[in-house]
Amino acid sequence: MTAPLLQLSGLGIRFGGLVAVDGVDLTVAPSTITCIIGPNGAGKSTLFNLVTGIYRPTAGSVALAGEDITGLPAHRIATRGIARTFQSSRLFEDLSILDNVIIGMHGRSRTGVLTALLRPKRSRRELGACADQAETILRGISEELHARRYEPAGILPQADRRRLEIARALASRPRLILLDEPSSGMDDRDTAALMADIRRVMADNPGLSFLIIEHDMRLVAELPDSVVVIDYGKKIAEGAFAEVRQLPRVQQAYLGQKAVEHA
Numbered sequence: 075m076t077a078p079l080l081q082l083s084g085l086g087i088r089f090g091g092l093v094a095v096d097g098v099d100l101t102v103a104p105s106t107i108t109c110i111i112g113p114n115g116a117g118k119s120t121l122f123n124l125v126t127g128i129y130r131p132t133a134g135s136v137a138l139a140g141e142d143i144t145g146l147p148a149h150r151i152a153t154r155g156i157a158r159t160f161q162s163s164r165l166f167e168d169l170s171i172l173d174n175v176i177i178g179m180h181g182r183s184r185t186g187v188l189t190a191l192l193r194p195k196r197s198r199r200e201l202g203a204c205a206d207q208a209e210t211i212l213r214g215i216s217e218e219l220h221a222r223r224y225e226p227a228g229i230l231p232q233a234d235r236r237r238l239e240i241a242r243a244l245a246s247r248p249r250l251i252l253l254d255e256p257s258s259g260m261d262d263r264d265t266a267a268l269m270a271d272i273r274r275v276m277a278d279n280p281g282l283s284f285l286i287i288e289h290d291m292r293l294v295a296e297l298p299d300s301v302v303v304i305d306y307g308k309k310i311a312e313g314a315f316a317e318v319r320q321l322p323r324v325q326q327a328y329l330g331q332k333a334v335e336h337a
């Protein structure tokens with residue numbers, strides 16, 4: 075049997091007295107989309123921070139394609155094949171759209187400052203190859219973004235920023251991409267386009283999987299192969315959205331949130 079792409083076993087972290095993520099087991103197979111849902115403050119972003127090495131877990135383990143990556147620093151986890159986007163946009167606003175994608179390749183590039191100084195020809199060659207690959211990635215995501223590749227990223231509307239962030243994540247040639255609320259701030263049309271983008275990227279990159287934190291229930295109902303529900307740091311349900319949403323403990327978690335919002 076082949077190892078799962080991502081396997082979390084009893085994963086947890088404690089901040090002082092608060093257990094933000096509490097013994098989460100989760101398996102992600104290759105070529106799949108998993109959505110993580112749950113009320114505000116449930117621990118979803120913290121879970122991403124544990125998987126990507128921003129935080130060191132205080133319990134449990136993270137394995138990528140059968141290799142233990144628990145506690146590795148974020149840059150090493152990124153080079154092993156996990157890329158992510160954040161809730162708030164983290165583009166380099168003044169750099170061109172194309173340069174923002176090229177930056178996503180830095181973990182793979184062998185050209186450092188020393189190489190650039192001592193072997194300028196080699197570093198120019200490598201940069202040229204990076205630009206070519208970045209163009210291909212951009213075109214794969216959106217012909218329109220590709221056509222505008224020399225314009226600064228800062229002028230892009232929200233939906234294109236998200237697209238560019240996914241292109242930048244793809245540039246590191248990941249096996250798994252984590253998206254943190256990719257549809258936030260989008261209308262129905264943009265959300266539908268985002269889902270189409272993700273499906274196209276998966277078709278173009280066999281084996282690639284997505285783990286997506288999402289609040290937009292239209293996306294959660296349509297896009298993923300499976301849904302994981304987190305509440306108070308614990309996994310409380312997992313499965314197809316149509317089934318998971320019927321579970322009393324899931325409805326209770328969301329009702330609890332509504333009660334807090336209306337208080």
Ligand SMILES: Nc1ncnc2c1ncn2[C@@H]1O[C@H](COP(=O)(O)OP(=O)(O)OP(=O)(O)O)[C@@H](O)[C@H]1O
Nearest residue numbers: 089092093094112113114115116117118119120121
């Ligand atoms: N560095 C930290 N130090 C202390 N507490 C933290 C830290 N990071 C997160 N927490 C706490 O952990 C809990 C989970 O937060 P987290 O941001 O992971 O929730 P979330 O499910 O992503 O919420 P949202 O949907 O609002 O983004 C919260 O109570 C939060 O205050």
